[in-house]
Amino acid sequence: MLKQIILLIGPTIMIFIGLSLLHNVLVTFFLFYGWLLFIPLIIINWNKENSNRILIPLSKKVTIVGVVSGLICLIAIYSFVSIFQSSVLEIPQLKLLLAEWGFSGKKVLLLVLVLALINPILEEFYWREFMYSRLLAKIGNVTAIMITSIFYSLYHLIVVMEIFSFPFNALAVVPVFLAGIMWAIFRYKLKSIATSIISHCLADIGIMLVYWYIIVPS
Numbered sequence: 622m623l624k625q626i627i628l629l630i631g632p633t634i635m636i637f638i639g640l641s642l643l644h645n646v647l648v649t650f651f652l653f654y655g656w657l658l659f660i661p662l663i664i665i666n667w668n669k670e671n672s673n674r675i676l677i678p679l680s681k682k683v684t685i686v687g688v689v690s691g692l693i694c695l696i697a698i699y700s701f702v703s704i705f706q707s708s709v710l711e712i713p714q715l716k717l718l719l720a721e722w723g724f725s726g727k728k729v730l731l732l733v734l735v736l737a738l739i740n741p742i743l744e745e746f747y748w749r750e751f752m753y754s755r756l757l758a759k760i761g762n763v764t765a766i767m768i769t770s771i772f773y774s775l776y777h778l779i780v781v782m783e784i785f786s787f788p789f790n791a792l793a794v795v796p797v798f799l800a801g802i803m804w805a806i807f808r809y810k811l812k813s814i815a816t817s818i819i820s821h822c823l824a825d826i827g828i829m830l831v832y833w834y835i836i837v838p839s
């Protein structure tokens with residue numbers, strides 16, 4: 622039980638240390654993605670039986686569902702922020718915050734590529750495969766989906782509390798939670814994390830479009 626709790630809360634602790642304590646995006650990336658990648662593969666010593674069960678078949682149905690759901694997320698994210706930006710964002714303060722975190726200068730492009738491409742792969746691998754598979758046998762499908770989605774949402778709360786104005790900072794984590802449930806259902810129904818990776822990637826691209834076309838020009 623203790624091991625499961627540590628595995629569930631670990632990514633949030635990494636984000637808290639990197640952003641809230643050290644105020645550095647680059648350090649946060651190393652801590653957070655290091656946890657997502659190396660904990661399942663090395664520290665936990667995930668056995669070959671589990672590693673061989675990673676579900677990533679890329680069929681036509683898997684691709685279509687991933688692309689359509691991802692585009693819906695992308696359009697929803699960009700449209701919402703574009704329409705309500707004056708209410709949900711304090712852009713001058715946000716720019717100062719991003720500069721304080723080190724999200725500026727020449728390394729921005731690299732950080733954006735990590736967020737748009739590497740982040741979806743590692744997050745889906747960790748939450749919708751590694752943690753979901755560990756919990757499924759112990760607590761069943763529905764509870765496993767709920768718990769992984771809750772803890773997936775938890776570290777996003779740290780970020781949105783800094784970025785959005787109240788009450789949108791509290792409400793912003795709700796679609797993250799719902800997306801977590803959606804991607805977990807895709808994994809369960811389609812027997813593949815490829816769907817959720819594609820969808821998640823497009824959703825993150827929506828966030829990056831907000832950064833490039835709404836935040837940067839302001």
